[in-house]
Amino acid sequence: MGLRANPTYRQRRFGAEVRAIREGAGLSAGEAAAVMRMQASHISNVEGGRTALSPERLRSLVEASGRKGTTYVDALVELGQASGKGWWTEYRDRLRPSLLDLAELEDGARDIVCYEPLFVPGLLQTMDYAIAGYRGGYTRASRPEQDLEVEFRMRRQAVLTGENAPRLHAVIHEAALHVSFGDPATRRDQLVRLLKVAELPNITLQVLPFDGAVAFGSSFTVLRPPVRKLSTVIVAHIERSLYLGDVDSLARYDDWFARLCEVALPPVSGDSRHSPHTVKDSYGLIQRLLYPLL
Structure with a gap:
């Protein structure tokens, strides 16, 4: 061989x-x-x-x-x-290898935690939001290439509702919830989707507000398989994302995420809809942003 x-x-x-x-x-x-x-x-x-x-x-x-x-x-x-084969295999030679690696990691994850300071996490995006991000971004990819990546991103989302779906815990900065790409309807539908997916039992969503702690500058995702020692941190970068698996990096990003959870607002939950909002929480903040768009 x-x-x-x-x-x-x-x-x-x-x-x-x-x-x-x-x-x-x-x-x-x-x-x-x-x-x-x-x-x-x-x-x-x-x-x-x-x-x-x-x-x-x-x-x-x-x-x-x-x-x-x-x-x-x-x-x-x-x-x-492992064979490395899955639904993503059909995109081999058509998409960047890093995207296939990401899909394979998500498929094997038991827990996914992520922090996003500027955009809604890809696993939670609506199609219109994803399309607008590609169209208005700085990529030089052709329209067919952009469409293929959007299609791939939408297919990735099936992991959250499939058999043995991982737990997802996302902390999103409030700045990301103001992004509309110039189309209020895109922003409205995206905020509605966040409230809807947060009702799933395997999804926890928190918002880090403008008037909260100083934001962490870089987005990152930690994908944890059943054996956490084999976890991977992906740190987004405009040139090429970093994939980290060493013990020190895993411990460092686990600590940073734990601290983000502490300073972010209480998570959206099924009880949020029926509770009096005497305390500021993630559900109330998203609802406040959504109300003028309805």
Whole structure:
């Protein structure tokens, strides 16, 4: 089998975890190769995500590192053996690989947490809002390319209502709720959708108000599979988004999100509709913004 020219994020992440196990055990590439009965050059390709590693060899490396069989090891074996195929596969060679990586991560997530300072999260956008964002943005993509990305974004949203749907917790800055792309109807329908999806039992929505704490500047998403050690942070960037999976980054962004939740308004909930709004909350703020648009 030839080496992969363009490994997916999942394949690169598997390789990074193998390298972390090897380095954590204090083993050189040659020593690890001897443990797994393979050539040292093979180790480099595995750690770079360019080729696979059998479950037997992975477990022999884990045993040599002094670890015992754990849910993490089982999950890592599963990560390495996954086919990577799903509904997103049909978009291969038509969309940026990073979008396919995102869909695969969402498909395997148990929890998704995200913070957005300027836009409604993609998983919660209406089609008109998404279209307006692409049309009015700075991308040089052609109209057919934009339409394909909007279609892909809308299909991604099915993860929230499908079987084994993940829990989504979103903190959105109030600034994002004022974006209308010049069309009040687009803004109105988007605010209505936020209130509607927030009724789903697996979705928690909070708003960080203008008169609250200083906003965090960058949007980010943390995708957590059943084994949280294999979580991924995606930090949006105009050039290329960062995909982070190291222990320190995961802890740092988990802490930042927890702090955002503390300073944001209480979440939208089913009880919000029937409770007297003597205390400012996310539901009341969205309703206040929506009222002039009705």
